[in-house]
Amino acid sequence: MLERYKNSYLSYFLMYNFYYLSWAVFSALISVYLLDKDFKASEVSLVVSTSFLTSMIFQPVIGMFSDRYDVKKVNFVLFALAGIGGLAFMFASSLITITIGYSFVLTLINGTNPVMEKIASSSPYQYGKIRIWGTIGYAIGSWLAGMIYQLISPSAIFICFIITMILCIIGLLGTKTPSELGQNNEEKTKTSTLFHNHKYLYYLIIAAIFQGITNMANTYIPAMFQNDGLKVSLVSTILSFAVLCEAPLVLFSHKFMDKLTNKRLLIIAYSMITIQFLCYALNVWLPLKVIITLITKHPSGMLFIMINLKIVSTLVPKEHQITALAFVQTLRNLSSIIFQNIAGQILDISSYQILFALSLIVIVVGFVLVILFKVPSGKDQKLFN
Numbered sequence: 001m002l003e004r005y006k007n008s009y010l011s012y013f014l015m016y017n018f019y020y021l022s023w024a025v026f027s028a029l030i031s032v033y034l035l036d037k038d039f040k041a042s043e044v045s046l047v048v049s050t051s052f053l054t055s056m057i058f059q060p061v062i063g064m065f066s067d068r069y070d071v072k073k074v075n076f077v078l079f080a081l082a083g084i085g086g087l088a089f090m091f092a093s094s095l096i097t098i099t100i101g102y103s104f105v106l107t108l109i110n111g112t113n114p115v116m117e118k119i120a121s122s123s124p125y126q127y128g129k130i131r132i133w134g135t136i137g138y139a140i141g142s143w144l145a146g147m148i149y150q151l152i153s154p155s156a157i158f159i160c161f162i163i164t165m166i167l168c169i170i171g172l173l174g175t176k177t178p179s180e181l182g183q184n185n186e187e188k189t190k191t192s193t194l195f196h197n198h199k200y201l202y203y204l205i206i207a208a209i210f211q212g213i214t215n216m217a218n219t220y221i222p223a224m225f226q227n228d229g230l231k232v233s234l235v236s237t238i239l240s241f242a243v244l245c246e247a248p249l250v251l252f253s254h255k256f257m258d259k260l261t262n263k264r265l266l267i268i269a270y271s272m273i274t275i276q277f278l279c280y281a282l283n284v285w286l287p288l289k290v291i292i293t294l295i296t297k298h299p300s301g302m303l304f305i306m307i308n309l310k311i312v313s314t315l316v317p318k319e320h321q322i323t324a325l326a327f328v329q330t331l332r333n334l335s336s337i338i339f340q341n342i343a344g345q346i347l348d349i350s351s352y353q354i355l356f357a358l359s360l361i362v363i364v365v366g367f368v369l370v371i372l373f374k375v376p377s378g379k380d381q382k383l384f385n
Contacts, residue, residue, distance in 0.1 A: 063326020146236020
């Protein structure tokens with residue numbers, strides 16, 4: 001029985017579904033949770049941005065450990081520590097303890113994310129058939145967080161988080177480390193060669209702008225909808241449906257990801273968030289705002305996750321790809337810190353409409369960089385088939 005479970009589709013389902021479900025349960029409503037505790041928007045930004053700071057510090061370390069050791073063992077330790085951190089966070093009440101607890105858990109979850117995406121593209125199953133469970137898991141987690149928050153209690157969310165992390169670990173134990181990950185290779189070139197790869201460094205800026213600005217938006221979109229008069233349970237339902245809207249991209253990734261060039265994919269992703277932020281900046285009719293959120297929020301983020309895998313695979317040698325993905329995550333965290341803190345300061349004195357109008361300027365800068373980016377097409381990678 002155990003032998004049949006080893007490297008089975010069930011093990012990947014459990015790992016991906018409950019990893020992303022746990023992530024959503026823990027973080028999807030953090031702004032609502034803290035604002036309802038009478039913290040200011042700038043204090044919410046402090047909590048979230050500190051988690052990005054600690055993630056930024058430890059991300060390269062986790063990436064290098066994952067390149068050097070068995071990623072399954074590394075992930076097991078990180079998942080177990082995240083579960084313990086979730087238990088501690090449930091009892092946090094002061095700004096300091098909340099900041100420490102949230103940062104601890106998110107650092108571990110963020111740290112494992114590049115490896116999780118790489119495993120999905122290196123498993124014995126098609127990328128879309130594995131990664132789809134992450135999408136479904138995050139959607140369920142977003143909805144579940146709202147239901148638990150509204151019908152039971154906010155602190156009950158973290159009990160749910162612990163249970164789902166345990167289920168994720170059960171799935172992890174059944175998977176097998178792909179042959180190209182976590183190997184000790186005496187002939188590896190130095191990781192420092194990444195910093196001589198000019199196209200990779202240029203891409204880091206493009207990725208940092210996209211991920212930083214969208215992470216900031218993800219923090220405040222639930223609070224924005226609550227400010228528009230929607231109940232928390234309805235907001236979580238909208239956000240869970242928004243996650244499900246990325247499902248077609250995941251399921252049919254093998255149809256287009258290997259066929260479209262890296263640059264064209266980047267243009268599509270940036271176009272989507274331009275439409276999204278423009279909608280928020282103009283404060284359009286609420287039903288239209290909800291529809292735009294469904295169409296663009298998570299689909300653009302999921303598309304960028306796949307683009308990131310493809311571009312790193314295009315620009316970086318195989319033996320350094322986990323580390324390269326970790327550095328992308330590191331810059332993501334740094335830019336998120338910057339945008340989170342600026343957003344909190346803006347919201348303390350102004351409105352969501354002004355916040356997203358100013359954010360559009362940053363997106364335009366990123367768009368220009370994409371247009372000027374001379375990146376190989378990446379059609380030879382075949383990651384998604």
